[in-house]
Amino acid sequence: MTLSTSFQPLYKQVYDQLTQRLVNGHWKPAEALPSEMALAAELGVSQGTVRKALNQMVAENLLERQQGKGTYVAEHTQESSLFRFFRLREPDGQSLIPDTQVLSSARRAATKTESIKLNIKGKSQVVQLLRLRSLQGEPVIMEKVVLPLSVFPNIDKELEMPNSLYTLYQDKYGISIVSVRDELRATEIPDEYADKLNLAVGSPVMMVERQSINIDGRVVECSEAYYATNKYVYATEHR
């Protein structure tokens, strides 16, 4: 294990090194990592130090461990990522899985705001997707997703858009979304979306601006969505 000049606990250096391998794609989603003993021997530290790094990565949803089996790279399946980041619920708290329809896909230059949010050069190329999402056959979300082409080359040429984009990001582009930041406001629904969400012109809707963060900490996606909350609610929890 290489020592850095500024003091860092050993387990933190191990953590950084292992996380780097995930970012690099050295270990792919659902793949098994070497055992604690093997990693400890390779990195020249004790088993306990490796364990501390691994457990921190589990806490951050980067890895999954199972007693008796091994340590695996966390996988974003359709189910799990929809379950984690899709916030609409029945008012009683029951969670549901949405259906998704891609309405359009287009390439264009980033706006100023977008280039700031995505931390890309002004007027870089982005892809804009328009999606309509439904729960139990009822349209509930009209969503505009903006992706930098530099991160997702030719994503507008994709034929099959999965229900959860995050699985596509992971499988085709090596992007693992680990967290999202949402900003919510109430507003009147834009006229052009009213029909699509089965709402009267001027109905109150929730606008959700989201930034999605990759395992390496970069914002790689931003979206702006209108949520119809007459039948479902946006649920969240704070600790």
Added chain:
Amino acid sequence: MTLSTSFQPLYKQVYDQLTQRLVNGHWKPAEALPSEMALAAELGVSQGTVRKALNQMVAENLLERQQGKGTYVAEHTQESSLFRFFRLREPDGQSLIPDTQVLSSARRAATKTESIKLNIKGKSQVVQLLRLRSLQGEPVIMEKVVLPLSVFPNIDKELEMPNSLYTLYQDKYGISIVSVRDELRATEIPDEYADKLNLAVGSPVMMVERQSINIDGRVVECSEAYYATNKYVYATEHR
């Protein structure tokens, strides 16, 4: 350390025992706990086991530890609890501290919904507070708070209502709010609140239904609030 019949890891038993002391009020907020060594000796386990329990409690915001000083019961100061649970932000992400004005306080029987949410007997007595909260002099939240009298005896007789109720709950009633669950919808502002929030009748606002959870896991407060989100946004993050 007493062993239970069903298997529990030692550190979990230590965790339960220490948490129980917090619930009991055996250790008060801001008070220092005995050192790891002392606790280990008292409970008949090793220092490492105590540490694992303590660190879990730190992760849950129950304790705070400082190298060289000691372990302290987490305190809900005005600042910290407002910072944690007050979600309105400037659109650029900057967080602000609200001012609060109590408009009314009344005792009444719980509604059916309230008794379910608060897990109390139907028609138990509750206190309802009406509060108006402002940011930078601008009214932004109209809030109805419902509290079971059984948990907060005579809270309607309180003279000084602090800016953050949570500090009052902690200091006078031994209630430590550790998490909140919010359900959000967009709706038209109720006519009677429009004036108070400086909004036109029929303006879209965000309705936030909140349940607040005590250290022992009980829901001890529920509230229903209308947020004006024309100038500020409700910010949240998911991992």
Added chain:
DNA sequence: CAGTGGTCTAGACCACCTT
């Protein structure tokens, strides 16, 4: 300086899974 929590190690044993 003494006392606290934080890191790191090494080894023993347990619980679980696969073969």
Added chain:
DNA sequence: AGGTGGTCTAGACCACTGC
């Protein structure tokens, strides 16, 4: 049975705080 992660221990040393 053999390998994995999970628990628990004991001891050494480090980093920080306050007297």
